[in-house]
Amino acid sequence: MAKSIDVSDLDIYYGDFLAVQGVNMTIRARSVTAFIGPSGCGKSTYLRSLNRMHEVIPGARVEGKIVVDGQDLYGNGVDPVAVRRQIGMVFQRPNPFPTMSIYDNVLAGNRLNAKKMKKSEADTIVERSLKGANLWGEVKDRLGKPGMGLSGGQQQRLCIARAIAVEPEVLLMDEPCSALDPISTSAIEDLIHELKSQYTIVIVTHNMQQAARVSDETGFFNLKGAGQPGHLVEFNPTEKVFANPDNEATEAYISGRFG
Amino acid sequence: MPSTDTVKAPPPDREPAVKKRSTERPGDRIFRGTAVGAATVILVALAGVAIFLTVEGLPGLTAEPDAMSGQASFAGYALRLVYGTLLAAVIALVVATPLSIGMALVISHYAPRRLATPLGYVVDLLAAVPSVVYGLWGILFLGPRMGDLFRWLEENLGFIPLFAGPAAGSGRTIFTAGLVLAIMVLPIITAICREIFAQTPKLHEEAALALGATRWEMVRMAVFPYARSGMVSATMLGLGRALGETMAVAMVLAASGTGFVTLNLISTQNPNTIAANIAREFPEATGTSVNVLIASGLVLFVITFAVNFAARAIVARSGKKMNR
Ligand SMILES: Nc1ncnc2c1ncn2[C@@H]1O[C@H](COP(=O)(O)OP(=O)(O)O)[C@@H](O)[C@H]1O
Ligand SMILES: [Mg+2]
Numbered sequence: 001m002a003k004s005i006d007v008s009d010l011d012i013y014y015g016d017f018l019a020v021q022g023v024n025m026t027i028r029a030r031s032v033t034a035f036i037g038p039s040g041c042g043k044s045t046y047l048r049s050l051n052r053m054h055e056v057i058p059g060a061r062v063e064g065k066i067v068v069d070g071q072d073l074y075g076n077g078v079d080p081v082a083v084r085r086q087i088g089m090v091f092q093r094p095n096p097f098p099t100m101s102i103y104d105n106v107l108a109g110n111r112l113n114a115k116k117m118k119k120s121e122a123d124t125i126v127e128r129s130l131k132g133a134n135l136w137g138e139v140k141d142r143l144g145k146p147g148m149g150l151s152g153g154q155q156q157r158l159c160i161a162r163a164i165a166v167e168p169e170v171l172l173m174d175e176p177c178s179a180l181d182p183i184s185t186s187a188i189e190d191l192i193h194e195l196k197s198q199y200t201i202v203i204v205t206h207n208m209q210q211a212a213r214v215s216d217e218t219g220f221f222n223l224k225g226a227g228q229p230g231h232l233v234e235f236n237p238t239e240k241v242f243a244n245p246d247n248e249a250t251e252a253y254i255s256g257r258f259g
Numbered sequence: 260m261p262s263t264d265t266v267k268a269p270p271p272d273r274e275p276a277v278k279k280r281s282t283e284r285p286g287d288r289i290f291r292g293t294a295v296g297a298a299t300v301i302l303v304a305l306a307g308v309a310i311f312l313t314v315e316g317l318p319g320l321t322a323e324p325d326a327m328s329g330q331a332s333f334a335g336y337a338l339r340l341v342y343g344t345l346l347a348a349v350i351a352l353v354v355a356t357p358l359s360i361g362m363a364l365v366i367s368h369y370a371p372r373r374l375a376t377p378l379g380y381v382v383d384l385l386a387a388v389p390s391v392v393y394g395l396w397g398i399l400f401l402g403p404r405m406g407d408l409f410r411w412l413e414e415n416l417g418f419i420p421l422f423a424g425p426a427a428g429s430g431r432t433i434f435t436a437g438l439v440l441a442i443m444v445l446p447i448i449t450a451i452c453r454e455i456f457a458q459t460p461k462l463h464e465e466a467a468l469a470l471g472a473t474r475w476e477m478v479r480m481a482v483f484p485y486a487r488s489g490m491v492s493a494t495m496l497g498l499g500r501a502l503g504e505t506m507a508v509a510m511v512l513a514a515s516g517t518g519f520v521t522l523n524l525i526s527t528q529n530p531n532t533i534a535a536n537i538a539r540e541f542p543e544a545t546g547t548s549v550n551v552l553i554a555s556g557l558v559l560f561v562i563t564f565a566v567n568f569a570a571r572a573i574v575a576r577s578g579k580k581m582n583r
Contacts, residue, residue, distance in 0.1 A: 085471030
């Protein structure tokens with residue numbers, strides 16, 4: 001189910017503004033890939049181009065190639081809606097649907113596929129997804145209550161449950177812990193460890209310790225200068241990036257000398 | 260006005276309190292004074308209207324039948340007009356609400372920005388057209404065309420009570436009046452819905468899109484739930500406008516005075532609306548028939564008030580739900 005992603009010569013634009021330039025990388029299946037780098041260097045932009053969420057913004061476009069398991073993501077006739085059903089996303093701020101119960105939030109994506117679900121089938125999906133997101137024990141007695149009534153960390157795990165309920169091939173996470181307290185953060189990090197046996201996970205993080213803890217491979221993005229596009233400086237196994245990076249700028253960033 | 264005087268002149272025994280307040284900046288004081296003054300004026304004006312309608316309307320409640328187009332009681336007289344008013348307003352809303360919501364969605368979520376902005380202007384422009392113009396358009400353009408349609412409806416769908424006929428060839432029926440009203444309330448509902456749709460948090464729109472929602476599914480998952488209370492209040496505001504609109508209905512609707520309470524939409528047997536009835540009858544009214552008309556005005560005042568109240572209650576309730 002999990003798939004690898006090949007990116008070659010990717011340029012990402014907002015209208016005429018080139019935000020990210022010339023990215024090449026291969027993201028392995030069933031692994032955790034982390035992106036680090038200073039603010040504004042295009043980590044979110046790049047992540048969102050991986051499931052075609054980028055083009056939701058008016059004028060936003062992409063040049064280059066992204067191939068998921070042999071299929072060109074931006075090829076002719078590829079429906080962005082179908083892409084997003086296969087490549088799930090978790091955002092920086094937890095965003096459960098405010099008018100929906102916990103139960104309905106988990107099923108939101110499944111219901112989009114429009115086929116009628118039996119109650120027993122729906123119950124199974126909800127339980128499996130909430131267990132997968134390590135949230136089942138905390139909410140199983142109040143599935144009918146609104147998702148907004150949960151704590152921030154629980155809401156974020158609810159969003160993860162919602163994303164994995166449709167059994168995507170890849171899970172993208174954009175700073176999923178940056179709005180959370182340390183305990184919730186560690187719950188989500190544990191979860192990422194468990195999820196990688198089934199999914200290809202790509203995570204953007206501001207927190208270098210987090211990248212070191214959860215990821216197998218790390219990409220360091222940086223700006224060439226003010227007003228210049230962001231680019232991928234280094235992409236290596238996480239251990240190497242943190243112990244013995246190829247690039248001086250990576251070392252400077254990791255040792256806290258800038259950024 | 261006595262009430263504004265009392266606001267301006269503080270009683271002398273509250274001197275210390277006033278001194279404490281003098282640390283307040285003059286700008287704040289002036290603003291507070293103006294705000295309180297304006298609020299008072301509005302309240303006084305509203306109370307004045309209500310008192311006038313009640314005092315002048317009371318004699319109308321017990322008027323003789325010949326002052327009420329032959330109706331035996333004021334209740335019977337008013338009921339028919341209320342029916343006419345509500346029927347025209349309901350027709351207008353049934354037509355205008357889906358159109359407005361669709362239009363608002365096109366402007367806020369579907370059309371490219373280059374197209375959305377002019378489209379928004381055009382819709383806003385509809386609100387700037389005077390009602391007389393709508394009235395003329397209804398009589399001269401829409402009416403005759405509707406008349407043809409009515410004849411066809413009577414022939415082919417006459418078994419449905421709505422189209423029982425006899426069809427009015429001039430087309431100047433409650434149905435046509437309702438359509439004209441629909442066009443008049445369209446810009447109100449569209450403008451409010453458009454604003455609210457555009458305020459939908461990006462967060463929730465993206466949540467839906469990232470799950471693989473199409474644009475329409477995203478609208479249903481994120482935009483509509485967020486905008487529900489706003490859509491209700493927009494519709495209620497449109498209803499308020501439709502209930503009170505006078506000129507266009509008075510011109511378009513060739514209803515026979517108080518008419519009959521009937522579902523038939525394509526003949527001229529329906530009652531008039533309250534507002535249009537007042538506008539038509541008032542020039543020739545004398546004595547208690549004036550009081551009767553004023554009393555019917557009071558009835559309209561109460562209905563509009565109730566509609567606005569209901570709208571606010573609904574908005575307040577669902578507002579609480581969203582913020583939980
Ligand atoms: N919606 C947008 N429209 C235009 N420019 C944007 C938009 N979002 C981000 N950018 C620009 O793209 C660049 C990269 O931003 P982003 O991907 O958010 O960086 P990061 O996530 O690494 O902090 C920045 O220069 C930012 O100003
Ligand atoms: Mg970011």
